Amino acid sequence: MLRAALRVARVAVAALLAITVLALPARAQTLIRDADIEYALRQIASPVLTAAGLNPAQVRVLVVADSTLNAFVVDSRHILIHSGLILRMNRAEELQAVLAHEAAHIANGHIARRATNMRNARNTALFGLILSGVAAAAGNTSAAGGIALGSASSASRVFLSHTRAEEASADQAAMRYMANRGIDVTAMSDVLDIFRGQEALSVGRQDPYVRSHPLTRDRMRAVDGFAAAYGGTARDDPNAQYWFGRTKAKLGAFLQSPGYTLRRIDRGDDSDLAILARAVAYHRTPDPQRAIAEIGKLIARRPNDPFLRDLQGQILLESRQTGAAVNAYRQAVALGGNDPQILAGLGRAYLAIGSRDADRAALQALESSFARDPYDPRMLRDLAVAYAKAGNNGMASVATAERYALTGRLDTAATHAQRAEGLLPQGSSGWNRALDVLNAAKQAGIGR
Numbered sequence: 171m172l173r174a175a176l177r178v179a180r181v182a183v184a185a186l187l188a189i190t191v192l193a194l195p196a197r198a199q200t201l202i203r204d205a206d207i208e209y210a211l212r213q214i215a216s217p218v219l220t221a222a223g224l225n226p227a228q229v230r231v232l233v234v235a236d237s238t239l240n241a242f243v244v245d246s247r248h249i250l251i252h253s254g255l256i257l258r259m260n261r262a263e264e265l266q267a268v269l270a271h272e273a274a275h276i277a278n279g280h281i282a283r284r285a286t287n288m289r290n291a292r293n294t295a296l297f298g299l300i301l302s303g304v305a306a307a308a309g310n311t312s313a314a315g316g317i318a319l320g321s322a323s324s325a326s327r328v329f330l331s332h333t334r335a336e337e338a339s340a341d342q343a344a345m346r347y348m349a350n351r352g353i354d355v356t357a358m359s360d361v362l363d364i365f366r367g368q369e370a371l372s373v374g375r376q377d378p379y380v381r382s383h384p385l386t387r388d389r390m391r392a393v394d395g396f397a398a399a400y401g402g403t404a405r406d407d408p409n410a411q412y413w414f415g416r417t418k419a420k421l422g423a424f425l426q427s428p429g430y431t432l433r434r435i436d437r438g439d440d441s442d443l444a445i446l447a448r449a450v451a452y453h454r455t456p457d458p459q460r461a462i463a464e465i466g467k468l469i470a471r472r473p474n475d476p477f478l479r480d481l482q483g484q485i486l487l488e489s490r491q492t493g494a495a496v497n498a499y500r501q502a503v504a505l506g507g508n509d510p511q512i513l514a515g516l517g518r519a520y521l522a523i524g525s526r527d528a529d530r531a532a533l534q535a536l537e538s539s540f541a542r543d544p545y546d547p548r549m550l551r552d553l554a555v556a557y558a559k560a561g562n563n564g565m566a567s568v569a570t571a572e573r574y575a576l577t578g579r580l581d582t583a584a585t586h587a588q589r590a591e592g593l594l595p596q597g598s599s600g601w602n603r604a605l606d607v608l609n610a611a612k613q614a615g616i617g618r
């Protein structure tokens with residue numbers, strides 16, 4: 171997971187509330203927050219981001235849980251890709267082609283030129299998908315270690331749309347990045363083939379990618395020409411292939427029906443990915459005994475993998491085996507270098523125990539998670555509970571206000587921020603954070 175340190179709370183919250191995707195929500199969407207998946211995407215994206223001259227530690231690749239086929243960027247630090255597109259792909263190189271294309275939009279300055287569009291659209295926009303930390307609301311226990319309900323919207327077509335010249339430029343740059351890193355450039359052609367025929371459909375039936383990334387015959391011919399020119403330079407990358415397979419297996423197991431997942435896995439398949447998918451499918455059935463057995467089998471093979479311990483903790487916690495869940499999360503934290511999402515899981519498990527000592531341990535873990543990634547609403551919900559149990563109602567109100575702000579409910583956020591402002595010492599960190607929420611609400615025409 172991301173390890174963005176919080177330097178000054180007020181500055182961090184202000185940045186969080188300032189970066190939004192614009193336009194009214196067409197429908198509710200979900201965002202995926204999962205330590206395992208985010209790590210995997212960093213592994214897959216790192217070669218092409220480096221080739222594009224971008225710092226892989228500063229560009230986050232995030233997954234929107236949406237069955238349509240889409241990928242887009244909205245600023246220089248975030249690439250979003252729909253789960254439907256990942257599940258449609260067959261190999262890591264196809265995902266790297268998409269990521270390289272979106273990285274090219276960043277590297278070529280296409281996002282910077284749209285800053286004016288963002289400013290012009292702001293007056294008619296609502297809070298949408300908050301990218302500074304990725305909004306993801308709480309409470310969906312069928313989701314992968316943090317796949318959670320969100321209230322964010324897709325960005326407006328006008329804001330995200332690219333010109334044909336930008337698309338051609340991004341294609342060419344992306345294929346150069348891929349060739350530079352020994353990635354099979356024909357994967358770009360394979361990706362465009364996935365979308366072939368979409369342009370003939372009515373606008374309402376087209377996938378979003380086609381509307382924001384126009385697929386012309388000239389564009390596809392140019393890509394095929396580049397693929398032929400750069401052919402023969404590909405090298406196998408077992409690391410990328412493994413993490414792509416793991417991402418696809420975990421996403422599919424959590425987003426598709428458990429029965430489908432179990433039917434498509436051969437009973438004799440004892441590979442790591444098959445075991446992982448079975449563990450998730452059994453957990454969602456629910457069949458805790460089999461789920462625990464499968465994840466235990468995989469951990470025995472990969473005992474130093476923090477993300478498997480994290481999943482084990484989730485399965486145990488949601489199976490109401492809280493003591494065992496705490497132990498699993500503690501091992502995950504020890505192996506994962508204090509990953510914020512794993513720390514949030516540990517805090518959640520401690521809260522489930524309910525003793526005073528456990529509540530204190532929960533607050534410590536959740537505050538550590540917040541310090542590393544303050545933009546996870548599910549963590550903020552648990553942090554508010556931990557503060558309330560500790561008798562710190564002012565900080566509980568701050569965390570609650572920030573949670574509602576992250577999910578776009580600024581009216582409710584302002585109510586909690588006003589309460590926090592009255593309870594906390596003037597000038598304190600929490601008091602300043604409450605003011606940031608109130609100022610954001612005011613700018614949106616809400617409250618005082």
